[in-house]
Amino acid sequence: MTNVFQDNTKHYKKAFVLLLPFLLVACDDDDTREVIVEVEVPAEIPPPVPVSYDVTVTNLTNAQPLSPPAVILHGDDTLWQIGDVASVELERIAEGGDATDFLNQGVASAGGTGPIPPGDSQTISVTINDVTDANLTIATMLVNSNDAFTGMSNWNLSSLEVGETYITSRPAYDSGTESNSESAATMPGPAANGEGFNAQRNDTGYISMHPGIVSGDDGLPQSALSSQHKFDNPVIRIHITRTE
Template identity: 50%
Template structure:
C-alpha cells in the first residue's frame, strides 16, 4: 500500500522536474533569438532661407513642403485649386494639405521687401525628398513665386545650394491691377475668387504695368514693378 501510495507522487515529481528543466532551457534561448540590432533612423534635416528681392512687393506667408512625387505647377497647364487660392489671396493652407506632402512649414507672417524667412524641414529615412516653396506677390492680382520640386538627394550633410525664383502668373485672375482685386497694402481688396477670368494656365508673369506707365485704373505705382528673379533661396542640409 505504501509503495502504491508513493509511486505516483515520485513519478509526478519527476515529471515536474523534467518539465521545469525544459522550460528553463526554452527561456535560455530567447535572448539569443531576439538579440537583433535595430538600425537607428537616419534624420534628414534641411534649413531653408528665402529672401524677398523686390522693391515693394511683400510676399505672403510661405508654403514650404517636402514631397517625393510630382510637381506643384507646370508652365502651360492650369493651376490647381490650392495654387489658385495661394496666388490670389496668399492663403497657404490648401497647398500645405496636399496628400503628397511628407513634411511642411507654413509661414505665419508676410515677408517684406529685403527681408527673409528661415525655417527647417525634417524627415526620417527619406533620402529622395523634393522641396517646393510657394508664396504670393500680394500687390498683384495672382502673381506668385517659388521653387518647384527641387531634388535634395545630392545634398550631403553640411552642403548648401542657392536658387533664384521667378515671378509666375497663375492665369486665374485677369491682371487688371484694380484696387478691389489687390489683397496687398496697395489695394486692400479681395483675395481669392473662384471665378477664373484669365488664360487658365500658369505662365511667367509679364510684370506690373502701373499707373505711372499709363494704366490709369491701376492701384499700383512704379515701385510695385518687379523683374526676375524675385526671390533668393538657400537650402542647407544640416543633418
C-alpha cells in the same frame, strides 16, 4: 543419424553471415548521407533617418511683400509647373496668399511665420524621415498683384550632404487664374486691400511667366499700383541648407 535441426542451423548461420555486410553497408550509407537546405535570410532594413533642411527665402523686390512661404517636401509628384493648370491650392496662394490647403500636401511641410517685406529674409525648417522623399516645392505670393507668385517646384535634394547649401534665384510666375487688372478691388496687398481668392477664373488658365506690373504711372488707368510696385526678375533668392 544426421541431425536435421543442427544442419539447418548451420545453414541459417551461414545465411546470416552473408547478409550482415550488406546490412552494414546499407546502415553506413544512411548514416553518412547529408541533406543541405538553403535558407534565404532577408537583408536587414535600416531604420529611417531624420533629414532636416533650413530654407531661407529673401525678398529681392522694391515694393512687393511676400506672403508667408509654403515649404513642402514630397515624393515624385509635381505640385505646380509652367504650362500646367494651377490647382485650387496654388490658386489660393497666388490670389490671396493663403497657404493652408497647399501645406496639406506632401510628406512634410512648414509655413512661414508671416509676410516677408522687401529686402528681408525668413528661414523655415522642415524635417522628413526618408531622404528619398526629399523633393522640395515652395510657393509664395507677391501680394501687390492679382495672381503673381514665385517659388520652386520639385527640386530633388537627396544628394545634398549635411552642412551643404544650395542657392538659387527665382522669377515671378502668373497662375493664370485671375486677370491682371491691378484694380484696388481685386488685390489683397497693402497697396489696394482688395479681394483675395476668388473661385471664378478669368485669365489664360495655365501657369506662365508673369508679364509684370503695368501700374497707373505707365498708362493703366484702373491700376491701384505705382511704378514702385514693378519688379524685375529674379524676385527671390533661396538658400537651402541640410542641417541633419
